[in-house]
Amino acid sequence: MTTAFAPAAFTSAAAISTTAAAHKAPAPHSQSATAPRFDMYVAIHKALRSFMTDTLFRVGRIDVQDADDTGRTLAQLDELLTFCTGHIEHENDHVHAAIDARSPAGAARTSGDHVEHLETIAALRCDAVAMQTARPEERAMLALRLYRHLSLFVADNFQHMHYEETANNAALWALYTDAELMQIHGCILASITPQEHLLVARWMVPALSPFERAMVVGGMKQQTPPEALLGVLAHVRPHLDDSAWGKLARAIGVPQAPGLTHFS
Numbered sequence: 001m002t003t004a005f006a007p008a009a010f011t012s013a014a015a016i017s018t019t020a021a022a023h024k025a026p027a028p029h030s031q032s033a034t035a036p037r038f039d040m041y042v043a044i045h046k047a048l049r050s051f052m053t054d055t056l057f058r059v060g061r062i063d064v065q066d067a068d069d070t071g072r073t074l075a076q077l078d079e080l081l082t083f084c085t086g087h088i089e090h091e092n093d094h095v096h097a098a099i100d101a102r103s104p105a106g107a108a109r110t111s112g113d114h115v116e117h118l119e120t121i122a123a124l125r126c127d128a129v130a131m132q133t134a135r136p137e138e139r140a141m142l143a144l145r146l147y148r149h150l151s152l153f154v155a156d157n158f159q160h161m162h163y164e165e166t167a168n169n170a171a172l173w174a175l176y177t178d179a180e181l182m183q184i185h186g187c188i189l190a191s192i193t194p195q196e197h198l199l200v201a202r203w204m205v206p207a208l209s210p211f212e213r214a215m216v217v218g219g220m221k222q223q224t225p226p227e228a229l230l231g232v233l234a235h236v237r238p239h240l241d242d243s244a245w246g247k248l249a250r251a252i253g254v255p256q257a258p259g260l261t262h263f264s
């Protein structure tokens with residue numbers, strides 16, 4: 001099943017609030033300084049912020065005496081950490097490489113952050129294993145340690161993502177045209193597995209504004225077979241409330257419920 005997001009969809013969504021002028025980026029080539037620019041960070045970072053905070057809340061309220069609850073929570077943590085690792089690799093291989101190619105060491109700060117993040121991810125995995133394998137009387141204390149360490153990781157990532165969305169975007173916009181940035185983003189999408197696309201959809205689609213959501217999913221609708229689109233929608237529907245789902249369904253022209261072919 002093809003579930004890849006369409007670069008064109010991200011282009012449209014990114015144009016909502018991101019302008020070169022807003023971040024004082026020089027205009028590359030012939031593009032206007034006030035024209036909306038392609039922002040490859042905005043949607044994926046909203047997904048990451050949502051995934052991180054949800055997981056942090058779950059770790060904070062974990063019931064260490066309940067094996068099922070502990071297992072589910074740690075499974076989500078594992079999924080988040082794997083997601084973060086993949087995101088770092090995509091940014092290193094494509095985004096930082098692009099910045100450094102036209103501005104040597106231009107991505108040095110966020111590349112250094114990534115090294116620290118990978119070390120923290122490894123440490124968090126050790127915390128999780130220590131909690132899961134500890135004696136029952138030790139688990140609550142180790143769960144609190146995991147929660148605090150995860151909260152610091154989340155806090156650091158929030159700072160890091162803001163820097164990428166401002167300083168790194170300013171560099172990208174100064175160094176590349178939107179057509180070139182879309183090409184870079186397309187390479188990232190092409191490197192992502194179908195399973196990773198589904199996980200991205202799970203966290204990204206609910207995290208976006210209705211307009212952004214319609215742009216992203218509408219872009220998918222243009223470029224994916226209907227059965228693939230329905231598969232993604234079925235995957236994200238449980239995470240949208242009725243209002244959000246209704247707006248999305250109307251915006252992209254799909255039935256609001258299985259079997260419906262027209263809107264009332």
Ligand SMILES: [Fe+2]
Pocket residue numbers: 088091110114160164
């Ligand atoms: Fe990053």
